[in-house]
Amino acid sequence: MAEITVLFFSYAADRMNGRQHRYTIEPGTTIGDLYRQEMEERLQQPVAAFMFSVNAEWAAPSQILHDGDEVAVIPPVSGG
Amino acid sequence: MAEITVLFFSYAADRMNGRQHRYTIEPGTTIGDLYRQEMEERLQQPVAAFMFSVNAEWAAPSQILHDGDEVAVIPPVSGG
């Protein structure tokens, strides 16, 4: 089992009722797996609606997570 | 007869040995006439090499000059 942290921003943080959650995952779990298991229902959008990062670097939904990883769920950006 | 003032700028002032000359002209004289009579030899370029203004407004070489007019001989601009 692995412990990971997920950061939420913008409206994703509102819907998840928090800017940071911790999850315990099975070995081999991908970002996409975690999203579908823990977030899709509350965020009400498919995985393709978001970008993701792991340890502050862009990551594909197919990336496998490891103990200690910090994942971010990144809605469409709107800076500027 | 009419008295007019001509302003020179940039390298035209250098070639004319001054930034301002006064000329006495015949009635009906155009900018182009004056240029060919008084300036072409020293400026060593045809009338088409310059823009002109009369009383601080753009003017064509065909414009007829009148007593008191202030003409400017305007080389290619290079501001900025």
Next chain:
Amino acid sequence: MDIVRIQDVPIDVNEGIAAIIDERAGGEAIFLGTVRNVFEGRASRGLFYEAYRDLAEKEMKRIEEELKREFDVLHVVMVHRIGELALGEIAVMVAVSAAHRHQAIRACEAGIDRIKSRVPIWKKERWADGKTAWHDDPEAGAGQMR
């Protein structure tokens, strides 16, 4: 000098200009993004910005390197502010210097375009009627936000 930074204090345009001025440069282009009093036809009283700071600064640094490579610019400044901003306040500054003006202007425009499309920063509109909504929130309603 180059500056790439997310900050929560007001943006100092003079800092940006001082950083890019260079005797080799013939042109400096500066873009400031400021808080508008209207968005999509609806009155606003300000914006709240948040960023994923670590990734945002990393991505801005990548954009800086792209601008230097693609547009042959001498210096690049990119500063984005976060937190509560009032109307008219500067949210973002992009400033570049180059030998020639079109390089500088093209690079500056590419800089703000890439910040807006790639850097993890989000804005929440504070509408004049007291409501708030994140930009691009699908639940904010198609008529209110794009």
Next chain:
Amino acid sequence: MDIVRIQDVPIDVNEGIAAIIDERAGGEAIFLGTVRNVFEGRASRGLFYEAYRDLAEKEMKRIEEELKREFDVLHVVMVHRIGELALGEIAVMVAVSAAHRHQAIRACEAGIDRIKSRVPIWKKERWADGKTAWHDDPEAGAGQMR
């Protein structure tokens, strides 16, 4: 506020920015033209600018009106300095504000392009070897000046 001016004192960028900032504006674009230490491959130590001030300010005013009409900008600042300028000093500032960034950037670029092509201002290069030459002087030599 709009500013159109030829002046012989240093250009104050903050004056320009203060003039264009507006709560209706989402973008401000500023261009600064500065004195380069090289021109066409030859080392320079500065520039001397002269203007036909009456006509120059009139033409800049016309450009200001064109920018407002063509690009829907809110405010326009165009200031050109004349006299002796040292390396790195600002010779010209164009600053515009608009609702959207691309309008502001396009208008700013059109502003400096039109100043350079139409406003009766001339520059003389002070070469590092002590010689001087007006830009575009046909006698300055094709290899030295365009």
